[in-house]
Every structure is written in C-alpha cells, then in structure tokens.
Amino acid sequence: MLKVNNLYAGYGIVPVLEDVSLSVSAGEILLIGGENGAGKSTLMRAIAGFNKPTKGEVLLDGKPLQGMAPEAIAQSGLRLVLDGHRVFPELSVYDNLRMGAAARRGDKAAFSKAVDQIYDVFPILKEKHKAYARDLSGGQQQMLALGQAFVAQPKVLLCDEPSMGLAQALLPPILSFLRNWAESGTAVVIVEQHLKVTAPYADRAMIIERGKVKFTCKASELDEKLGLAETAAAH
Numbered sequence: 001m002l003k004v005n006n007l008y009a010g011y012g013i014v015p016v017l018e019d020v021s022l023s024v025s026a027g028e029i030l031l032i033g034g035e036n037g038a039g040k041s042t043l044m045r046a047i048a049g050f051n052k053p054t055k056g057e058v059l060l061d062g063k064p065l066q067g068m069a070p071e072a073i074a075q076s077g078l079r080l081v082l083d084g085h086r087v088f089p090e091l092s093v094y095d096n097l098r099m100g101a102a103a104r105r106g107d108k109a110a111f112s113k114a115v116d117q118i119y120d121v122f123p124i125l126k127e128k129h130k131a132y133a134r135d136l137s138g139g140q141q142q143m144l145a146l147g148q149a150f151v152a153q154p155k156v157l158l159c160d161e162p163s164m165g166l167a168q169a170l171l172p173p174i175l176s177f178l179r180n181w182a183e184s185g186t187a188v189v190i191v192e193q194h195l196k197v198t199a200p201y202a203d204r205a206m207i208i209e210r211g212k213v214k215f216t217c218k219a220s221e222l223d224e225k226l227g228l229a230e231t232a233a234a235h
Helices: 040-047 070-076 093-100 108-121 123-127 138-152 168-183 195-201 219-234
Strands: 002-011 014-024 029-033 055-060 078-081 156-160 187-191 204-209 212-218
Touching (some): 002 040, 014 029, 014 055, 014 187, 029 040, 029 195, 070 078, 078 138, 093 108, 093 138, 108 123, 123 138, 138 168, 156 168, 168 187, 168 195, 195 219, 204 219, 212 219
Parallel strands (some): 029 204, 078 156
Antiparallel strands (some): 002 014, 002 055
C-alpha cells in the first residue's frame, strides 16, 4: 500500500535521510526506531509532504506522492499524526473530530459511527466532548489527535512518537487502539523511542541510524537484533 524507494531528504541544504526504503501493507504495523536525530521524524514529514524529498519516490497504491502538497497527500488517503498533540486548542473535542473528518464531506453516518468508536476506546473524550482541546491533558490531546485521524479513515496512518509527553501507563492503550485499527485494513507506521513496549503491537521493525536504514526485521526479533548490533559495536 505504502512504498518508499531510495528516499533522500533534509532541511534546505542540510541532508538528513540517505537512500531510505520501506514498505507497509494494509493490516500491518511497521515500527521505526532509532536515536534522537537519526532522521525518523524527517522521514515521516517527507512521506507526508511537509519536507520535499531531494531524490527517490513515495508511492501510495502505486501512485506517486512526492511533489504533492501535504493537503493533497492527506486527501489521497495518508494521514500524519505529529508528536506534540497537534490539535485545535480553541475548538471543543467534538469540533476537533469534525475537523478531522472534513475530507469526508456529507458522510454523516460514517462520521457518527467513527466518533462512537473513538468514544468507546477513549471514554474520557466522550466525557469531555464539549471541553476545549486546550484544557485537556497531554495524554488526552494525544487521544484526540488520533481520533482526528481515525474519523478521516485514511488508508495509511503515520504516527510520530505517540508516547511524547505521556505517562508510560497511557502508551499500551494507545498502541492497542493502533493495533485494532491496523487490523481493520489500515497500514500503520509508528515512530517510537520505547521499542520494548511498542514491538509486541507491531509486525515489522526498522532501525534508522544517521539517516540510513541500519536493519529491518520482524518485530518479534527486534530485541535479539538490537542485542547483536550492540555486541558488534562493542567489539
């Protein structure tokens, strides 16, 4: 569904990514890890059109996305949930969800069903559906940001650091939500620092180091691969 081939990207004249390739299919979760500054967020932003790749291609269902504006890419069925809980602070929880569904014009029944699903998974959002987003906790804003993406029903979800600013106890419920979402037919890419917590929810893992792919593996093999990599580095 999503395929990235030999991608190069950065900021202005500063290169960050070099020859990065990946793929993720419907129903699958790809976990991307790496140290701070490795290029993980740059990769997400390049795929979603916020950073223009200097070389390579991004394909959604075989159709190229590179060169398209972020809004057009979102309309094509790819949604990026950035770290830092990017919601509309002056809007209510419910109106934030409506903004998330703006691309689904006129599909009120589907929107209502999606909102009910979000409220079932994150009941605190139902309880606070009239509250301003600015008054939510960091964890609640992250739930709302995921809810915005969910009601849009994208083909591909990119989720950048869902644990950012959250208590550790809040991460497993969010990861369970993403796992169930993937199993409904969405391709999901998660960038996350907490690899041991996240890996059980993923199918495959990819580690980026200094802008390059260090290795890819089954998520269940990630601990072993990391251990081997650390042993090799020590020698």
